[in-house]
Amino acid sequence: xxxxxxxxxxxxxxxxxxxxxxxxxxxxxxxxxxxxxxxxxxxxxxxxxxxxxxxxxxxxxxxxxxxxxxxxxxxxxxxxxxxxxxxxxxxxxxxxxxxxxxxxxxxxxxxxxxxxxxxxxxxxxxxxxxxxxxxxxxxxxxxxxxxxxxxxxxxxxxxxxxxxxxxxxxxxxxxxxxxxxxxxxxxxxxxxxxxxxxxxxxxxxxxxxxxxxxxxxxxxxxxxxxxxxxxxxxxxxxxxxxxxxxxxxxxxxxxxxxxxxxxxxxxxxxxxxxxxxxxxxxxxxxxxxxxxxxxxxxxxxxxxxxxxxxxxxxxxxxxxxxxxxxxxxxxxxxxxxxxxxxxxxxxxxxxx
Amino acid sequence: xxxxxxxxxxxxxxxxxxxxxxxxxxxxxxxxxxxxxxxxxxxxxxxxxxxxxxxxxxxxxxxxxxxxxxxxxxxxxxxxxxxxxxxxxxxxxxxxxxxxxxxxxxxxxxxxxxxxxxxxxxxxxxxxxxxxxxxxxxxxxxxxxxxxxxxxxxxxxxxxxxxxxxxxxxxxxxxxxxxxxxxxxxxxxxxxxxxxxxxxxxxxxxxxxxxxxxxxxxxxxxxxxxxxxxxxxxxxxxxxxxxxxxxxxxxxxx
Numbered sequence: 001x002x003x004x005x006x007x008x009x010x011x012x013x014x015x016x017x018x019x020x021x022x023x024x025x026x027x028x029x030x031x032x033x034x035x036x037x038x039x040x041x042x043x044x045x046x047x048x049x050x051x052x053x054x055x056x057x058x059x060x061x062x063x064x065x066x067x068x069x070x071x072x073x074x075x076x077x078x079x080x081x082x083x084x085x086x087x088x089x090x091x092x093x094x095x096x097x098x099x100x101x102x103x104x105x106x107x108x109x110x111x112x113x114x115x116x117x118x119x120x121x122x123x124x125x126x127x128x129x130x131x132x133x134x135x136x137x138x139x140x141x142x143x144x145x146x147x148x149x150x151x152x153x154x155x156x157x158x159x160x161x162x163x164x165x166x167x168x169x170x171x172x173x174x175x176x177x178x179x180x181x182x183x184x185x186x187x188x189x190x191x192x193x194x195x196x197x198x199x200x201x202x203x204x205x206x207x208x209x210x211x212x213x214x215x216x217x218x219x220x221x222x223x224x225x226x227x228x229x230x231x232x233x234x235x236x237x238x239x240x241x242x243x244x245x246x247x248x249x250x251x252x253x254x255x256x257x258x259x260x261x262x263x264x265x266x267x268x269x270x271x272x273x274x275x276x277x278x279x280x281x282x283x284x285x286x287x288x289x290x291x292x293x294x295x296x297x298x299x300x301x302x303x304x305x306x307x308x309x310x311x312x313x314x315x316x317x318x319x320x321x322x323x324x325x326x327x328x329x330x331x332x333x334x335x336x337x338x339x340x341x342x343x344x345x346x347x348x349x350x351x352x
Numbered sequence: 353x354x355x356x357x358x359x360x361x362x363x364x365x366x367x368x369x370x371x372x373x374x375x376x377x378x379x380x381x382x383x384x385x386x387x388x389x390x391x392x393x394x395x396x397x398x399x400x401x402x403x404x405x406x407x408x409x410x411x412x413x414x415x416x417x418x419x420x421x422x423x424x425x426x427x428x429x430x431x432x433x434x435x436x437x438x439x440x441x442x443x444x445x446x447x448x449x450x451x452x453x454x455x456x457x458x459x460x461x462x463x464x465x466x467x468x469x470x471x472x473x474x475x476x477x478x479x480x481x482x483x484x485x486x487x488x489x490x491x492x493x494x495x496x497x498x499x500x501x502x503x504x505x506x507x508x509x510x511x512x513x514x515x516x517x518x519x520x521x522x523x524x525x526x527x528x529x530x531x532x533x534x535x536x537x538x539x540x541x542x543x544x545x546x547x548x549x550x551x552x553x554x555x556x557x558x559x560x561x562x563x564x565x566x567x568x569x570x571x572x573x574x575x576x577x578x579x580x581x582x583x584x585x586x587x588x589x590x591x592x593x594x595x596x597x598x599x600x601x602x603x604x605x606x
Binding site: 202221222225226229231232233234255257258260261262263264265 | 391414
């Protein structure tokens with residue numbers, strides 16, 4: 001039997017790896033626990049992706065069709081990995097559908113999950129219908145194509161973005177002290193989208209710092225302010241309350257520039273969610289004995305490795321958001337790199 | 353209720369009433385004292401729109417609060433910490449009117465050195481933006497006309513009449529306007545600052561430079577004082593200027 005590679009996870013990173021391996025002619029098994037390929041962006045209907053403002057179908061669609069149409073890639077949907085035995089290059093992998101796969105190398109692309117904002121009770125998510133997550137705002141755009149207040153269906157006059165919900169927060173334990181990396185930029189983009197379609201809606205971003213790093217600074221921080229009039233207010237929202245007298249929410253915080261407490265009325269509050277390692281990531285880490293960050297439990301590359309896709313275990317490569325917050329195009333690129341590394345590891349000879 | 357540390361609460365936030373009824377409950381007596389909270393309860397978002405309508409205010413949205421301007425500002429560095437250009441921009445953008453009003457006595461104190469504008473990494477025309485903020489505050493009746501503007505108007509009036517100023521007339525005219533007595537000759541009504549009831553310090557102010565002037569310059573100044581110099585063809589310019597003033601709603605004494 002020809003040497004094959006197992007890719008765990010059918011999101012951006014997993015698809016990148018499977019596409020690279022498939023096009024090199026290497027037998028590949030892609031295991032995805034959901035019934036659909038594409039990962040969070042596709043399954044959860046993201047609206048517009050940072051940083052290139054493309055739709056999930058435009059970015060991930062070509063990878064999905066490529067992987068599905070490649071005879072070298074065996075896609076197993078609705079399937080999970082149950083047990084992994086052996087060492088590289090002779091892994092024996094037991095799947096939930098009863099199959100056993102023999103793999104010479106493994107690409108782990110098990111991704112992340114969104115922070116559950118109910119854990120921050122003071123922000124009122126799940127209590128007040130007009131407190132929503134940025135994921136729900138994406139779905140409002142992509143599924144319903146309009147902006148409204150869930151409580152009464154009307155257009156909000158004011159929208160507030162609350163940065164760093166479930167990020168940079170020791171109160172939640174050491175698991176959530178990291179920065180989510182995408183939140184500032186996505187809020188800039190969502191604010192821009194709101195202002196473009198509803199110029200009468202005022203948008204406020206409540207920030208501690210704005211971390212639109214690298215080339216994201218202009219499109220996702222300067223442009224929303226300068227061109228679209230998104231307002232940035234410094235201060236972390238400490239509490240969200242509801243005022244029955246006017247039916248509006250109040251965002252409580254200290255404006256740290258003015259150094260005064262503030263309780264300003266808002267109609268719709270969007271919580272910018274942090275990222276955590278998915279259950280799958282934690283499970284696979286345990287199964288394979290992969291090194292994890294002691295705080296966040298995200299996977300970490302081998303200490304001596306120059307490339308961050310090399311895990312501490314021979315023949316296992318890690319790519320995408322299972323290693324920590326990452327944007328989608330970088331995730332795809334890491335997947336492709338991991339696929340190529342896996343091909344090199346099994347000594348596949350590529351012939352023209 | 354007694355406030356033991358009353359000095360910590362600004363007097364304007366302490367309300368004392370003879371009779372006080374809250375939610376239908378009479379709480380007069382010991383409970384008749386209320387401290388107003390420091391909380392910001394809302395923004396005045398129209399304020400920013402007004403600033404953006406001013407030609408000088410167009411760059412206000414570019415500010416990202418790095419405070420390069422304030423660090424460079426001589427007024428902030430050597431005079432009063434409450435004069436803070438970066439902070440004024442933040443307050444104006446959110447429309448925190450009461451905070452702007454708290455600084456009404458310092459906000460016009462820009463010395464126009466333009467270091468802020470030259471150094472701003474975001475290309476905010478800081479000095480102009482502050483003028484726009486002042487203009488809107490004044491337009492909305494949030495501040496009294498700022499003192500430096502009174503001199504600006506006086507100066508403009510002098511220029512409007514003749515196309516240029518005459519130093520003596522401007523200086524002594526301004527001082528007279530401030531309520532000091534300046535002696536004038538009875539025929540031409542020109543100020544003779546070292547005579548009559550002119551205060552001593554003003555006499556010194558006038559005599560000192562005259563003493564050190566060379567004779568040609570002295571004659572030139574005297575000539576200017578007697579026959580007010582006028583810019584060539586000024587009347588034509590004046591007509592244009594009048595039209596502009598009328599369009600912009602600028603009113604002068606003339």
